[in-house]
Amino acid sequence: MEPSLRYVRLLDMRRFPLFVCLLLCVFACGNSSDPQSLTVATVVPSETVVPSETVVPSETVVPSETVVPSETVATTVALTTTPVPKSDSEIQLNQVESQLEQEQTLDPTSASWFPGVYLPRHCESGTTVNDAGFAIPDQHKIWECSFNTDNELDIDMGFGELVRDSDSSEDLYGVSQYLRVFQMMDVNPTTGQFGLWGQWIGDDRAHPHGPFNSIEGGLFIHDKMGRSKFPKYMASAATGLYSPRSDTGGGWGFHERRIECSLMGRATLSNRMMVPPSLISFDEDQETFDNEGGIHVGTSWAALPIFGGKPRVDEQAWDDSGGKLTWTFIIDAANYSGPLIAYVPEHWSRNIDQFNAMEILDDVYEWDDSPTAKILLDFINGQMSNSELHTAISKESWYQVEPGSDSWEEGSYWVRPEQTLGLSPARPYLPTGNEMPPIPSFTETDSEGRVFAKIFPPLFPKNNNIEPFVSNVQTFDVHLYNHFVDVFNTDNDLRTMNTNFGDFGIPMTIEHNNHLYESGNAGVFSFDENDEREHPFTNKRSFQINIPLRPQDTNGETSIFLDWGGVEPEERGWGTYYEILNNETLVPAAISEVPAILTELRYGSIPETYNLAPHDNSSLVNATGVSPDFSCWDCDDVSVCDPKIYETVLDDDSTVSYQWYRFRDQPLFRDLTIDYPDVYTDVYLDEIQLLIEKMHRDWGDSQKFIEQPSNQEHPLHLVEIDHGLIVEPPEGKEYGWVPIVTQVEHPDGIWIEEMTFRETPIGNFFYSH
Numbered sequence: 001m002e003p004s005l006r007y008v009r010l011l012d013m014r015r016f017p018l019f020v021c022l023l024l025c026v027f028a029c030g031n032s033s034d035p036q037s038l039t040v041a042t043v044v045p046s047e048t049v050v051p052s053e054t055v056v057p058s059e060t061v062v063p064s065e066t067v068v069p070s071e072t073v074a075t076t077v078a079l080t081t082t083p084v085p086k087s088d089s090e091i092q093l094n095q096v097e098s099q100l101e102q103e104q105t106l107d108p109t110s111a112s113w114f115p116g117v118y119l120p121r122h123c124e125s126g127t128t129v130n131d132a133g134f135a136i137p138d139q140h141k142i143w144e145c146s147f148n149t150d151n152e153l154d155i156d157m158g159f160g161e162l163v164r165d166s167d168s169s170e171d172l173y174g175v176s177q178y179l180r181v182f183q184m185m186d187v188n189p190t191t192g193q194f195g196l197w198g199q200w201i202g203d204d205r206a207h208p209h210g211p212f213n214s215i216e217g218g219l220f221i222h223d224k225m226g227r228s229k230f231p232k233y234m235a236s237a238a239t240g241l242y243s244p245r246s247d248t249g250g251g252w253g254f255h256e257r258r259i260e261c262s263l264m265g266r267a268t269l270s271n272r273m274m275v276p277p278s279l280i281s282f283d284e285d286q287e288t289f290d291n292e293g294g295i296h297v298g299t300s301w302a303a304l305p306i307f308g309g310k311p312r313v314d315e316q317a318w319d320d321s322g323g324k325l326t327w328t329f330i331i332d333a334a335n336y337s338g339p340l341i342a343y344v345p346e347h348w349s350r351n352i353d354q355f356n357a358m359e360i361l362d363d364v365y366e367w368d369d370s371p372t373a374k375i376l377l378d379f380i381n382g383q384m385s386n387s388e389l390h391t392a393i394s395k396e397s398w399y400q401v402e403p404g405s406d407s408w409e410e411g412s413y414w415v416r417p418e419q420t421l422g423l424s425p426a427r428p429y430l431p432t433g434n435e436m437p438p439i440p441s442f443t444e445t446d447s448e449g450r451v452f453a454k455i456f457p458p459l460f461p462k463n464n465n466i467e468p469f470v471s472n473v474q475t476f477d478v479h480l481y482n483h484f485v486d487v488f489n490t491d492n493d494l495r496t497m498n499t500n501f502g503d504f505g506i507p508m509t510i511e512h513n514n515h516l517y518e519s520g521n522a523g524v525f526s527f528d529e530n531d532e533r534e535h536p537f538t539n540k541r542s543f544q545i546n547i548p549l550r551p552q553d554t555n556g557e558t559s560i561f562l563d564w565g566g567v568e569p570e571e572r573g574w575g576t577y578y579e580i581l582n583n584e585t586l587v588p589a590a591i592s593e594v595p596a597i598l599t600e601l602r603y604g605s606i607p608e609t610y611n612l613a614p615h616d617n618s619s620l621v622n623a624t625g626v627s628p629d630f631s632c633w634d635c636d637d638v639s640v641c642d643p644k645i646y647e648t649v650l651d652d653d654s655t656v657s658y659q660w661y662r663f664r665d666q667p668l669f670r671d672l673t674i675d676y677p678d679v680y681t682d683v684y685l686d687e688i689q690l691l692i693e694k695m696h697r698d699w700g701d702s703q704k705f706i707e708q709p710s711n712q713e714h715p716l717h718l719v720e721i722d723h724g725l726i727v728e729p730p731e732g733k734e735y736g737w738v739p740i741v742t743q744v745e746h747p748d749g750i751w752i753e754e755m756t757f758r759e760t761p762i763g764n765f766f767y768s769h
């Protein structure tokens with residue numbers, strides 16, 4: 001997760017009126033039921049609060065992500081076209097290398113960087129132009145060339161919205177769904193990070209200006225995490241209003257940068273499968289069962305009573321009287337099923353007083369020398385305890401205001417731990433959906449003045465008229481949590497306990513269905529006209545593809561299907577070439593009709609993947625002369641940590657390094673015992689250790705939690721996790737020990753050595769305090 005992912009989502013949120021707000025952004029959404037006149041909603045970010053961040057310099061240069069405009073108004077003129085097979089694209093792929101004379105690889109299907117093929121007009125001066133007149137960018141020019149293509153292709157997946165059942169509790173304790181896994185593009189472009197499908201879980205009013213805590217992720221497509229055939233699955237979370245120092249990757253935060261020990265919050269639960277910071281990848285050689293509904297992965301985030309669990313009630317008060325919540329990620333795949341990772345309850349409020357103090361100083365006092373500002377500064381500098389601080393500021397209006405009051409949304413606010421996801425369930429609005437940045441495309445005029453377009457349509461499944469896409473989407477309430485209070489009782493035999501989420505699942509309901517699929521124009525291809533406001537896409541003619549998604553509620557299961565409208569198989573999907581008539585109509589064209597130069601053009605991929613650096617660089621120093629603390633990663637005691645570095649190679653050719661730690665001694669817990677000595681006692685950690693050992697012994701790698709869908713035409717085929725992520729504990733460490741990833745290296749990766757720290761008038765911090 002990183003800020004660019006959130007900003008790219010603004011483009012996607014035009015596609016369906018799903019997210020009311022994201023990172024303090026408010027957008028108006030609209031859909032027309034008339035397929036000839038669809039409106040893509042205005043995107044209007046409002047009060048965006050982004051803490052001042054500074055990057056510790058290093059030699060690594062990280063290419064900037066696509067910047068999404070602050071305001072974008074787009075009107076779609078939808079035109080019905082006759083779909084044609086995509087075989088034209090396969091024909092032209094083989095022509096590039098033979099017709100271009102240059103040394104760089106031009107195979108878009110290879111695992112290495114594909115620079116693309118452009119014309120000089122797409123690139124700045126200085127880009128190499130070969131004898132055939134084509135511009136072949138280097139690693140620095142690729143961004144400019146890709147940005148300046150003639151057109152862009154937008155992918156509209158806006159069927160409507162799935163929402164919580166209105167008859168269910170407004171306290172949400174989780175969500176589960178099965179997702180179709182397939183290759184979406186031949187080449188992943190440089191325009192942004194694609195989210196094929198996922199979920200967004202937010203806290204219930206912890207902060208008035210946006211989600212203080214957020215659990216996001218899903219099927220993720222971007223080469224920075226490795227040049228994989230299939231999407232990878234991102235399972236991560238953020239806190240502190242999307243602080244880039246959030247523990248999104250088990251020791252790494254936004255931008256793949258390491259974080260300090262004092263900021264870690266993600267615990268590894270499984271001893272059979274790893275979740276590296278480069279995300280969960282899938283085996284690239286597996287059978288995809290394209291004629292039988294494809295392959296699927298079951299995913300769930302659930303608030304479970306693993307740490308500090310005890311019974312709760314619906315609409316539990318905002319206090320610590322109920323059990324704590326351990327937000328746990330669970331997966332169902334062909335070669336692993338069960339819990340993988342979890343965020344400890346304290347993760348959601350770690351260093352919360354330091355965060356609050358800095359935010360109040362930013363927003364209210366501007367770091368002046370007033371008496372209250374001095375109190376906050378003394379606390380930040382370690383000259384005042386937490387209890388002394390709370391006593392000193394207890395009369396301030398921003399400290400006393402409560403969520404729901406008239407002034408709550410108007411000013412600053414002091415966030416309290418009991419309002420975070422560690423003690424409070426998620427808000428009732430739990431959207432699922434996608435994020436789709438544009439795909440570059442090209443146009444060219446022939447000698448007769450005819451204008452042709454070349455697009456690179458996504459590879460959505462189309463072997464069958466009805467294709468499963470997202471299946472059995474459910475939410476959970478407090479009953480799931482309370483059931484697992486008994487399950488996680490260490491006196492019980494876990495082998496006899498019922499772990500089936502299906503007994504507690506509440507199907508999500510369909511809302512705002514735009515019924516586009518009923519128009520007879522399944523997969524409509526159209527123009528997407530931008531207005532003249534200043535934004536990166538000004539003066540570009542954008543195209544738009546409508547993915548024919550159809551939600552369905554059958555037999556108590558809510559699912560989303562691809563519905564191709566009954567057309568013949570060869571007519572499903574989209575072609576590569578179109579003629580533009582009268583600047584408003586798109587007509588499919590054969591490759592023999594288009595200018596030869598157009599057949600050669602292709603967009604490129606990002607030039608480098610990102611390596612996740614180990615936590616052993618003590619040479620990093622911030623402006624105050626402070627080095628980051630990585631000492632929790634030290635492995636000095638062989639009774640709790642195996643000093644041997646293990647390695648595994650994944651199908652994207654990345655090498656994942658890891659070590660085995662006893663569960664209670666993994667790096668996360670070192671600083672938790674320091675920050676919360678009354679909670680993380682030896683007795684408490686010993687109890688958790690015993691529970692984890694029983695989970696490993698009794699559940700192994702095939703314990704079923706998530707309810708599988710039953711309303712599909714074909715039997716469910718589960719996806720295979722990349723076999724490199726499936727591990728076997730060493731002898732003597734079979735139970736109660738877990739693999740902790742220490743670094744990830746890609747064949748063409750650059751090491752991310754930078755760290756982000758908080759810049760303030762009194763100094764810069766690698767951490768929140």
